Amino acid sequence: MSVAGFFPPVEAFNSEWFDGSAVWDIDIFSGVNRCRDKGFAEADIVIDVILTSAANLQEVDAENYKSINMLFRYLEISNYYNAMDGLLRAQFAYQKATFRHIIMPTESFPTSSYPLNLKSDQMQSVINIGEKDGASFLERPAKLSDVMFYYSMKKGGDERLFNYNFGEFLDAHREGEFGEFDMFTDSHARLYTHKV
Numbered sequence: 001m002s003v004a005g006f007f008p009p010v011e012a013f014n015s016e017w018f019d020g021s022a023v024w025d026i027d028i029f030s031g032v033n034r035c036r037d038k039g040f041a042e043a044d045i046v047i048d049v050i051l052t053s054a055a056n057l058q059e060v061d062a063e064n065y066k067s068i069n070m071l072f073r074y075l076e077i078s079n080y081y082n083a084m085d086g087l088l089r090a091q092f093a094y095q096k097a098t099f100r101h102i103i104m105p106t107e108s109f110p111t112s113s114y115p116l117n118l119k120s121d122q123m124q125s126v127i128n129i130g131e132k133d134g135a136s137f138l139e140r141p142a143k144l145s146d147v148m149f150y151y152s153m154k155k156g157g158d159e160r161l162f163n164y165n166f167g168e169f170l171d172a173h174r175e176g177e178f179g180e181f182d183m184f185t186d187s188h189a190r191l192y193t194h195k196v
Contacts, residue, residue, distance in 0.1 A: 026049065026051065026082075026083045026086040026087060026090075027086070028047060028049065028086065028087065028090035028094075029090060029093070031047070032045055032047065032090070032094050032097060041096075042094055042096040042097050043096040043097070045094070045096075045097040045098070046097070046098045046100050047090075047094075047097055047098065047099045047100060048100055048101040048102075048103075049087060049099070049101065049102045049103070050103045050104075051083050051087075051102070051103065051104035051105070052105070053076075053079040053080040053083045053104070053105075055080050055104065055105070055150065055151070055154060055165075055166045059108075060073065081151075081155065084147075084148075084151040087102070087147075087148075088148065088151075088189060091144065099144045101137070101141060102142060102143075102144050102147045103133060103134065103137050103142070104133075104142075104147065104166065105129055105130070105133060105166070106129070106132075106133050106136070106165060106166045106167030106168075106170070107129050107165055107166075107167060108165065109125075109126050109129065110122035110125050110126065133167075136167070140170075140174075142170055145181055145183065146170060146173060146181075148181070148183055148186075148189070149173070149178070149181035150166055150169050150170075151188075152181070152186050152187075152188045152189065153169075153178075155188050156187070156188060160178065
């Protein structure tokens with residue numbers, strides 16, 4: 001791992017590399033453009049996305065947080081919203097492409113008061129969540145519209161979500177709760193959909 005500002009770039013393949021989130025939280029555009037450069041039509045491009053930013057944050061006591069702790073808490077929150085914004089932009093930039101699989105954490109990840117300093121049991125918890133979400137997704141894939149519906153409700157501060165993590169929301173929505181979602185009339189998607 002090479003996080004800009006904390007670790008130097010890694011030298012490999014005749015270049016220097018650092019964590020991609022220093023520039024993009026999610027970069028679907030480079031993948032699609034590379035396929036197009038190789039001659040593939042946009043309609044033949046299939047996109048699978050695995051997000052590592054959690055929509056459900058671990059509750060913390062921030063009373064004794066110092067500047068660096070507050071910075072990392074801010075990044076923890078903003079990474080999710082920036083990733084979802086990037087996903088939404090990509091969907092409307094490449095409307096002919098197929099957004100097939102979107103996998104994201106359904107539970108909150110453990111956190112530490114010291115950045116990049118999780119204990120082994122906390123790291124194992126992150127791995128367990130990833131394995132569980134991967135297996136669950138294979139059984140019952142989440143649709144892109146479900147992911148966007150949850151994002152829109154979170155962004156709008158919808159109180160109905162206060163008692164639901166992302167996984168619980170998916171289960172409840174599949175059972176008919178929360179109603180239907182139309183991305184083209186959603187107020188948070190209008191920035192991208194009004195030109196479509």
